[in-house]
Amino acid sequence: MPDAPLLEIRDLKTYFRTEQGLARAVDGVSISVSRGKTVAVVGESGCGKTVTALSVLKLVPTPPGEFAGGQILFEGRNLLPLSQREMQSIRGGEIAMIFQEPATSLNPVFTIGAQIAEAIRLHRKLPEREIRGEMLRVLTEVRMSEPERRLDQYPHELSGGMKQRAMIAMALVCEPKLLIADEPTTALDVTIQARILELLRKSQSQHGMALLLITHDLGVVAEMADEVVVMYAGRVIERAPVDELFSRPAHPYTRGLFESLPRIDRHDDELRAIEGNVPSPTNFPSGCRFRDRCPLAFEKCTDEPSLNEVAPGHHAACWVAESLLTTPTRDRVQQ
Amino acid sequence: MPASPPVTTQPTTIAKPSSGQGPLVEVRDLVKHFPVRGGVFSRVREWVKAVDGVSFTLDRARTLGLVGESGCGKTTVGRVMLALVPRTSGEVIFDGQDIFHLPRPELRELRRRMQIIFQDPYGSLNPRMTVGAIVGEPLWIHRVARGQELETRVAELLRRVGLRPDAMGRYPHEFSGGQRQRIGIARALALEPDFIVCDEPTSALDVSIRAQVVNLLRRLQAEFGLSYLMISHDLGVVRHISHEVAVMYLGKIVEQAPTEKLYRAPRHPYTRVLLSAIPIPDPKRRRPALVARDDDVPSPINVPRGCSFHPRCPLYELKGNPAQCREQTPPLIPVGGDTEHRVACHFAEESEAMLAKSAIQ
Numbered sequence: 001m002p003d004a005p006l007l008e009i010r011d012l013k014t015y016f017r018t019e020q021g022l023a024r025a026v027d028g029v030s031i032s033v034s035r036g037k038t039v040a041v042v043g044e045s046g047c048g049k050t051v052t053a054l055s056v057l058k059l060v061p062t063p064p065g066e067f068a069g070g071q072i073l074f075e076g077r078n079l080l081p082l083s084q085r086e087m088q089s090i091r092g093g094e095i096a097m098i099f100q101e102p103a104t105s106l107n108p109v110f111t112i113g114a115q116i117a118e119a120i121r122l123h124r125k126l127p128e129r130e131i132r133g134e135m136l137r138v139l140t141e142v143r144m145s146e147p148e149r150r151l152d153q154y155p156h157e158l159s160g161g162m163k164q165r166a167m168i169a170m171a172l173v174c175e176p177k178l179l180i181a182d183e184p185t186t187a188l189d190v191t192i193q194a195r196i197l198e199l200l201r202k203s204q205s206q207h208g209m210a211l212l213l214i215t216h217d218l219g220v221v222a223e224m225a226d227e228v229v230v231m232y233a234g235r236v237i238e239r240a241p242v243d244e245l246f247s248r249p250a251h252p253y254t255r256g257l258f259e260s261l262p263r264i265d266r267h268d269d270e271l272r273a274i275e276g277n278v279p280s281p282t283n284f285p286s287g288c289r290f291r292d293r294c295p296l297a298f299e300k301c302t303d304e305p306s307l308n309e310v311a312p313g314h315h316a317a318c319w320v321a322e323s324l325l326t327t328p329t330r331d332r333v334q335q
Numbered sequence: 336m337p338a339s340p341p342v343t344t345q346p347t348t349i350a351k352p353s354s355g356q357g358p359l360v361e362v363r364d365l366v367k368h369f370p371v372r373g374g375v376f377s378r379v380r381e382w383v384k385a386v387d388g389v390s391f392t393l394d395r396a397r398t399l400g401l402v403g404e405s406g407c408g409k410t411t412v413g414r415v416m417l418a419l420v421p422r423t424s425g426e427v428i429f430d431g432q433d434i435f436h437l438p439r440p441e442l443r444e445l446r447r448r449m450q451i452i453f454q455d456p457y458g459s460l461n462p463r464m465t466v467g468a469i470v471g472e473p474l475w476i477h478r479v480a481r482g483q484e485l486e487t488r489v490a491e492l493l494r495r496v497g498l499r500p501d502a503m504g505r506y507p508h509e510f511s512g513g514q515r516q517r518i519g520i521a522r523a524l525a526l527e528p529d530f531i532v533c534d535e536p537t538s539a540l541d542v543s544i545r546a547q548v549v550n551l552l553r554r555l556q557a558e559f560g561l562s563y564l565m566i567s568h569d570l571g572v573v574r575h576i577s578h579e580v581a582v583m584y585l586g587k588i589v590e591q592a593p594t595e596k597l598y599r600a601p602r603h604p605y606t607r608v609l610l611s612a613i614p615i616p617d618p619k620r621r622r623p624a625l626v627a628r629d630d631d632v633p634s635p636i637n638v639p640r641g642c643s644f645h646p647r648c649p650l651y652e653l654k655g656n657p658a659q660c661r662e663q664t665p666p667l668i669p670v671g672g673d674t675e676h677r678v679a680c681h682f683a684e685e686s687e688a689m690l691a692k693s694a695i696q
Contacts, residue, residue, distance in 0.1 A: 044541040045512075160405075189404035190568065194612035216542055219614030223621055242618045260546035262571035264598060264613050265620075270553070271575060273546035277511050 004076065005032040006210050007056065007095075007178055012070035014048075014055045016281075017063060023281040025051040027234035028070070031212075033178065038204065038211040040225035040242075042218065046278045047231040049214045053180050056212070057097055058087050074178070093123035096171035100183035102163035106155040112166050113151030116173055123174040138173045139165075141206075142199055161192035165199070172203055179204075182214040197223055218261060222246060230254050233279055233289035236307060238321075240314040250310050250321040252294045255329045288318070296320055357431065358392035359562050360416070360530055365389045365425035367408075367415050371636065383635050385411040387586030389425075390667075395529070396556060398563040400577030400594070402570060404609075406635050407583040409566045413532040416564070417449050418442065430529070447477055450523040454535035456515035460507040466493070466518055467503030473525040492521040496551060513544035520551065530562045537572050549575055570613055574598055582606050585635055585643040588667055592676040600687065602670050602678040604650040607690050642681065650682055653689055657681070 014026040026048040033039045041049045054060050056072055058079065072079045074095065079087070091097070099105045107115060116135045120126055126134060132151075139147035142165040155163055164184065171179055181200065185193035197220065204211055213224055221228055221242065228245045230238040230253070238251040249255045259272040276293040279285055285292055287302040294301070300319050307317045310325055318324070367386040370379040386408040393399050401409045414420040416427050418434055427434050429445060437445065453459035460469055471489045474480045480488055490500035496517040507515055516536060523531050533552065537545040549572055555561055567573050573580060574594060581591040582603065590603040601607050633639060633646070645651045645660040659681050667679040680686060 044543060190570075191404065191608055191612045194614070197614070217614065218542075218616035222616050222618040223614040225618075246616065246618050257543060258616070260543050261616060262546065262549065262569075262575045263616070264570045264574055264610065265615055271546035271550055273550055274543040275547070277513065277544075278541070 006035045006075060007031075007033040007212065008071075008073040009052065009056065010071045010073065012052065012055060012072060013068040014051050014060060014065060015068045016065050018282065020280075021282040024234050024284065025281050026055060027284075029231070029234070029236055030070075031229050031236070031239075033210050033212050035177070035210055036204070036208045037226045038213055038224050039227045039229060040213045040215060040221040041229045041231060042215055042221050043231035044216055044278060046233070046281060048234040048281070049231050050182055052231070053097070053182050053212065053214050056180060057091050057095060058082070058084070059097075089123075092119055092171075092176070093174050094176055095178045095180065096174065096176035097180040097182065098164070098167045098171050098184050100186050102160065102167045102187075103155065105167060106163060108155050111152055111154055112158070116151075116166070116170050119170050119173055134173065135169075138169045141172065141203070142166075142169045143195075144169065160188050161196065164188060164192075164196055168196070168199065168203070172207070172209075175207060176209060178210045178212065180212045180214070183216070184213075185220065186215070186217070193220075200224070218257065230257075233284055234281060235289065235317065236315075237290065237318070238314075238316045239307070240311075240316075244311065244314050248311070248314070248325050249329060250314065250316040250325045251290075251318045252296050252320075252324070253290050254316075255324065256293075256295075258329050296324075359395045359430055360393040360564075361426075361428040362392070362412075362416060363390050363426040363428070365412065365415060365427065366423045367411050367420065368423045381636050384586045384638055385635055386415060387635075387638070389583070389586075389588055391581055391588065391591065393530070393562050393564065395562055396560040397579070398556065398565050398577045400565045400567065400573035400580040401583060402567060402573055402580060402609075403583035404568060406585065408586040408635065409583050410534055412583075413451065413534050413564060413566050417446075417451055417532055419451070447473075447526040448529045449532070450526065450528040450530070451532045451534060452516070452519050452523050452536045454538055456512045456519060456539060457507075459519055460515055462507055464506075465503065466505055466507065466510075469507070469518060470503075470521045470525060473522060477526060479526065488525070489521075492524055493518075495524065495555070496521045497547075511544075512540050513547060516540060516544075516548055517551065520548075520555075524555065524559075527559070528561070530564070532564045532566065534566045535568070536565075538567065538569060545569075545572060552576060570598075570610065582609065585633070585638050587643065587679065589644065589679045590677065591667065596673075596676050602676070602683045602686050603680050604648045604686055604690060605644050607686070608647075608649065642679075650680070650686055650689060654682060 009029060009031045012026050012029045016023040016025055029052055031039065041052065043049045051060065067080050113135060117131050120131050120134060135151060136147050139150060144150055144162060144165045158166065185196050188196060203209065215221060225242045228240060228242050229236055232253050238254050249258060256274040260274055262271055274293055279289060287304050291297040291301040305317045305319050307315045310316050310322045365386055366388055369383040369385055371381040371383060372378065373380040389412055391399060401412060403409050415422045422435060429449060432445060434442060434445060467489050470492055471485050474485055474488060489503055493500050493502055498514065498517055537548050540548060553576055556563065565573055565577055577594050580594050580597045581588045584605050590606045601610055639646050641661040641663055642665050651660050665679045665681045667677045670676055670678045670683040
């Protein structure tokens with residue numbers, strides 16, 4: 001079925017039992033990723049985007065976490081009921097993941113070579129003698145300087161950019177169908193970030209790999225995404241193809257994000273901030289979760305709006321989203 | 336040093352004691368090298384040239400943005416300027432006074448006028464102190480106020496940064512990152528300083544909160560005539576708050592200009608690389624970044640000879656690897672006859688034409 005999405009997250013609910021109560025970190029989230037495409041999930045701290053990503057690979061510790069509902073369909077197969085053992089063949093092999101802090105996801109007591117070799121042995125049937133060649137090939141692909149030397153080095157001997165390349169190499173070496181990248185460049189200097197993003201794009205087109213990219217950086221989204229999913233307080237509040245989202249954002253939160261961005265290509269006098277703070281996942285307000293901070297809130301907002309189609313392929317969860325589509329955001333008006 | 340004027344409970348623009356004209360802060364050839372010790376006797380093996388000859392001035396009620404990537408030395412500049420870290424050489428003249436040669440009691444007095452806001456809103460507030468104690472501590476230490484008056488002042492400071500006075504009795508962990516940053520700002524304002532070093536004040540905050548903090552800092556500058564040294568790797572934030580920007584690379588300033596000039600017409604190849612690497616939130620403007628040649632920034636222990644950027648410089652490559660770049664450190668000098676715009680590059684005049692693609696319009 002070429003048209004069926006590669007990954008389909010349906011109404012996922014991932015909750016955590018905490019001392020303050022039940023934290024509904026992911027509270028009914030649906031996201032689809034098609035083969036070879038990039039879907040960016042954007043939102044701020046506490047919106048649930050990282051937990052969503054971790055849930056796909058069942059990397060959420062249970063307890064205190066629990067999968068309270070929904071399905072995660074990968075090539076039509078629901079991953080949620082699978083055992084950890086069954087997940088192990090999928091992790092790395094079919095779905096790979098790279099994280100924000102390469103320092104914490106690379107094992108400090110093993111060399112880079114040992115860690116990449118481990119990935120190969122687990123997921124590919126390569127004869128032992130070909131493993132070294134394969135490692136060098138993938139390190140060259142990720143443009144790691146002095147690849148032979150790196151194989152015998154430990155993570156602490158590498159810079160941030162190099163560690164990230166090593167992690168991407170480990171992810172790519174098994175030719176996954178889907179790569180989940182959780183804030184892969186946030187901890188890196190901006191010039192290194194540009195090169196890592198370029199590398200991800202190139203790898204994607206070379207391998208036909210789908211990319212689920214978690215980020216808070218709208219610039220990264222604009223550079224990388226085919227489709228954008230905006231999350232807030234455990235829910236998806238807007239979803240659209242990237243050009244559409246940036247030119248016609250419909251949800252007040254998305255619009256607020258755009259208006260509050262200090263841009264390097266323009267000078268604004270005052271930044272439009274979104275007042276207030278993100279609600280805590282143990283204590284979401286009733287009705288629309290954004291209404292306490294929304295400049296357009298009115299009586300109907302005490303009823304939670306559902307994610308409705310406001311334009312072809314464009315969904316937003318807001319009672320006034322449709323009219324906002326045709327209202328330019330403040331930053332656009334200035335142009 | 337004249338005593339502070341008596342404080343009223345109403346926010347007023349308080350006239351600062353001043354020795355007259357001239358910049359508020361002048362930094363001259365500041366150098367900070369950290370020793371790297373090794374071996375059985377902890378002999379000094381190498382030096383980390385964190386700050387390697389930095390000079391600039393800062394006027395009253397102005398903001399100088401100091402930008403650069405990891406290892407460029409910008410944070411160290413801030414710390415050394417406030418004498419939080421001893422310098423290796425160089426001068427810092429604050430309102431006419433040479434801070435490194437002041438006797439301790441005078442330095443202590445001067446410290447009231449120079450404050451700092453830190454990057455980490457979680458690490459910079461003592462978790463065992465109430466917010467009221469944290470914000471009031473500077474007033475207590477400098478014996479400015481006690482008891483009821485202290486409490487009134489703290490309440491006023493909290494209001495000024497957009498927090499409710501009832502925050503006084505609560506602990507830092509009860510607040511969000513953005514709110515904690517406001518607490519840090521309130522603390523920095525307590526002694527009515529003239530100058531605040533803002534060390535990456537928004538980097539740890541969510542995007543929508545950054546705008547709140549930037550707006551607050553601007554408002555406070557307008558209200559109190561504060562000068563800021565805004566240290567940040569976030570060039571978007573810097574553009575919005577700085578009057579002038581200095582770009583650092585491996586311990587030196589490589590370009591310095593009024594903000595709009597720097598962003599619209601950068602001259603140093605590193606500045607161009609830096610600006611072009613930042614992804615713009617507009618999918619219609621995807622463009623190839625002007626890339627630096629090597630991926631990794633060399634360490635400040637091992638600064639390349641001549642111009643420290645030459646191994647990664649696209650202009651060096653375009654010009655066929657000129658020896659001048661390998662052998663002579665370029666001075667920071669005005670380019671194109673513009674004394675406000677200084678660049679440390681042997682080929683600054685030509686860089687615009689040769690690297691034209693990358694300028695942010």
